[in-house]
Amino acid sequence: MAAPAEEEFDYESLPPNFSLSANMLAGAFAGIAEHSVMYPIDLLKTRMQIVNPNSTAPMYTGISNAMVTIMRAEGFRNLWRGVSSVVMGAGPAHAVYFATYESVKHAMGGNEGLKHEHHPLAAAVSGASATIASDALMNPFDVIKQRMQMQNSAYTSIGHCARMVLRQEGFSAFYLSYPTTLCMTVPFTALQFMSYESFSKFMNPSGTYDPYTHCFAGAVAGGLAAGITTPLDVIKTLLQTRGTSTDPEIRNARGLWHTASILKRREGYAGFFRGLKPRIVTTMPSTAICWSAYELAKAFFIARSEG
Template sequence: MAAPVEETDYDYESLPPNFSLAANMLAGAFAGIAEHSVMYPVDLLKTRMQIINPSPTALYSGLSNAMVTITRVEGFRTLWKGLSSVVLGAGPAHAVYFATYEAVKHAAGGNRGGKEEHHPFAAALSGASATIASDALMNPFDVVKQRMQLQGSVYKTIGQCARDVFRREGFTAFYVSYPTTLCMTVPFTATQFVAYESLSKAINPTGKYDPYTHCTAGALAGGVAAGITTPLDVIKTLLQTRGTAADPELRNARGLWEAASIIRRRDGYRGFFRGLKPRIITTMPSTAICWSAYEMAKAFFIARNEA
């Protein structure tokens, strides 16, 4: 009779001491590219719905109507326009994101006490630190992405778009939205990480690798965080696309408060929630994919380390 195979009981939540930075960053890059690529068409719709004073042909009555209209008028490939900018930026940005997350979480004591312990402060701090680092890298790519997503965009490649933005508006155009982005993504990420860690502990108290847990907790955490931070996302879109606006007031918006004032004056408080539905629809599966992909890659590296 064959001897029973002994199950390796590693602490999944805590990375092994020799878990390399490169492996951690590779897991994060894999997660980032998977997250942004799958839901990209809905993200494009969200950007268009958040634009102030769009052209008459860019007024959509709903998500399905928008998909059909864009496909019929502009072609199916338009739904993926600008994706290369996301892929190029998301890999390195998410690599930095998760590497920072794990480092700060460990330094803040988030891995102390084993699977039974819950550290919401460490989760929030690590999430906020991760997004500050990754957004500094990702912001220019996000600007290029949104410029290419707009109706009537003449840009064929991300290089052409980046050069044109730099020539017309200077280097600051790539970072004019960075403070607003941080105002949005820091609370978004802190909320998401706390919710994710809390839901994961509640659904899966053992802390073992469980795809169902990571997918469910990631989706719910992302949906909550997306709904709360939508007003700041609308402001960010205005700032990142201001260079394409014909309206002088929109074109010269210089920061968060000025952009918020324009939105409030023109559309009222409802204007801050334009694109709420596609934002949540995009974020829930995106964060589910992101966390699932990251935890899968992390589990693979940890299991290989144990072997």
Template sequence: MALETHNKGSPDAVAGEEFEYEALPEGYGLSHNMLAGAFAGIAEHTVMYPVDLMKTRMQVINSGGTIYTGISNALSTISRIEGFRTLWRGMSSVIVGAGPAHAVYFGTYEVVKEFAGGNARDGKHHPAAAAMSGACATIASDALMNPFDVIKQRMQVHGSTHPSIAACARSVFRTEGLSAFYVSYPTTLTMTVPFTAFQFMAYESLSKVMNPSKTYDPITHCVAGGLAGAFAAGITTPLDVIKTLLQTRGASQDLEIRRVSGLVAAARIIKREYGWRGFMRGWKPRIVTTMPSTAICWSSYEMAKAYFRRTLREDEARRAL
């Protein structure tokens, strides 16, 4: 790697190097990837949260009798009727859950990617390893994040009266039981496993084309992350609509919706109410949310990894003096 071409006794050489980004310095481990993932998850979800709330409102059936026809309509309607601050209702649930969930997410991704040969120094592209690592990552992280996602969407729906995530969690548990926090988990996995597999495969492929040297390049990480997220989000929107119905069923006034318990039953209700077009409800805000979200997530993750690696390399150089 490039570091070896410099005098290791020179801190200036380390500070100005163009090191091989994927090469690991001494002391770099799983904990650094998990810290980088936690930072990325919190950054991603907090920045794009208002658009995510609008997506939820557009997907929920009979959302307080209000029909949201688009992003601009949802924004103006929510701001006018409920106040601009409503766009951030429930965000604390994301902050609390996203950090640990994304730490697990990226930690699992890096471990499985290494195990599957995705980090091999053979100069070849390994899309299958990227897809496998993404699928495993989302299975592990969604098990942790799903209850927080349920709480978030319950607080996002029109007319929500939950003053805090703790109050919302107690209310859901008291009225619907523990299963309410995981009723959407199978559907979530049905959506997120292909979503993450496609996203990671697309991200790794685009990164290899845009940045074959694998050096730290913020523009590449941002663009590749955004395009990969948009692609994956578009093709998995129908499953996201079903997941939203399952996660917000307890807030519905419709008895049939309140009793729905699975993917197929939820799909039937959506088909009956809105036809096949109903499965693409909220696709625009989903892509608008996901594209910058994944761009922010990958950029933040790669930036944090680059920071940890550069810091450890500088420490190595100082110790070698």
């Protein structure tokens, strides 16, 4: 006798009729939720990472000090300056991100076996593959976002920013940081996905939908990966904002190793950890929100498939 439909697949392995479009919608929902909620802290991180000795921007001593200083000097609305670029880019990028993740994970056998079986290699490779695909879409939007986040940014809108960067620095400015981004996000995502899968399996061996597990595992995995990859994030920020720098050396930074050598010579190893706290503070709730939103959307589509 054939087994009931709901027993032919479990929560971890998606049902056969779970379409690519549904998977992409779940990913888009997760990406927009992740980036929008924590955007002000991400803005603080960008400002703390910028090296510009000739700037009149205030020196921030911490997250709360930076938040209060910006609100007093620029108003509350400026904490959200450039968020529309993230919303526009995060939806499509995360749709591709999670669609690639599920496809590669399935191809590598990450959904095979019993619910309690663990496939860390499949999780790591699928995560790395996902970020290579999504970053190709997201990188230009991230460049625009960080230009808008800067102190006294001259750009009035994301369209104005895109046109000015294209006119003054060329199309390559949108992808100058892409190799550095991949050097950061590939190990970040591989570590995050592997940690997330590991924590999830440990906390929830049954593999059923559990929002508490998804939230906690996502936060811990994201914070761990963020702390380890902060030096590369600092370099990425410098490359993405170099066109606005008044420092000739920073303005002419050519790539990952050249920028790293400038930072090391000027500030030592401490320079590579600029913005460490706000990066972790941003990433932990962001990844918790992202995974919770994605798993919720996935559970919703699976429930509809069962119905």
